[in-house]
Amino acid sequence: MFTGIVEELGEVTAVENLGDSSRFRLRGPLVTDGARHGDSIAVNGVCLTVVETQDGEFTADVMAETLKRSSLGALTEGSRINLERPMALGGRLGGHIVQGHVDGVGTVVERTPSEHWEVVKVSLPAGLARYVVEKGSITVDGVSLTVVDAGPDYFTVSLIPTTLALTTLGVKQPGDPVNLEVDVIAKYVERLLGAHTGDTAR
Template structure:
């Protein structure tokens, strides 16, 4: 489980085609400190398993399913990526509960400059629209963000200088793809109600 608080802006240093998968070599000295084979690291919001570590980086295998369903398939040598280690039990939940399971991809539509921040508009797959609400949480490329405006096929977020400086959203341009993970609590609530939750359950939700 992650929190959507990016620890480090890493870089893809090598991509090996394995046929039905790819092996990424990622530079990230902060997140690899103490990391071992089998540990998890989120790369642009996708939970990947560490294969090996060394020289301030790590390698991870990415299956074809993940490449097809996320923006990781568009990564190449030199691509910058958001990196985060799993939250330690008892640690602070600085963002919101993030699983590292991408629900879909969106596209950055536009950026609007303000004096101290930017408003970014991102397209939203229609099947995810019901999970995104104004002032709710959403994960974009592994970054926990608060929704400013929610439309049927888009949403906007406000980016502070720290987010712009320390994550990939500082350099993404209109047309660039992003990974999206909606709030898992919304999905659990929907399933509970769809399967005839008890009156007590419904009152608790209300």
């Protein structure tokens, strides 16, 4: 489990196309410190398994399903990435419960700068809007954020200077894809209510 509090702004150092998958080499000295084969690290909100580590870098295999359902397929050598290790038992839940399972890919629609923050509007894929509510939580490229405005096919978030400086959201431009993970509690509530009413189609 993750919390959506990015620990390090890393970088893609190599991408190897394996046909039905890709192998990424990713630089992140902080998150690789003490990491071993089989450990998990969230990359732009996607939970990946460490294959090996060396000199502040780690490799991870990304299957076709993950490439299809996330924006990781758009990463190239030199791309900046948000990195987070799983929360340690007994640690602080600084953001919200994040699984590292992407629900869909949105697109940055527009950025509105203010003196001390920026409001960013992001498109919502069909079917996700029902899980997004004003003042609720959402994960964007692995960053736990609070929804400002929730529309039928979009939402907005306000980014403070720290988020702008220490995550990829500071440089994402209109048209750029972002990984979205909605609050898992909302999905469980929907499922339970559906079972209670007899609607188990979802």
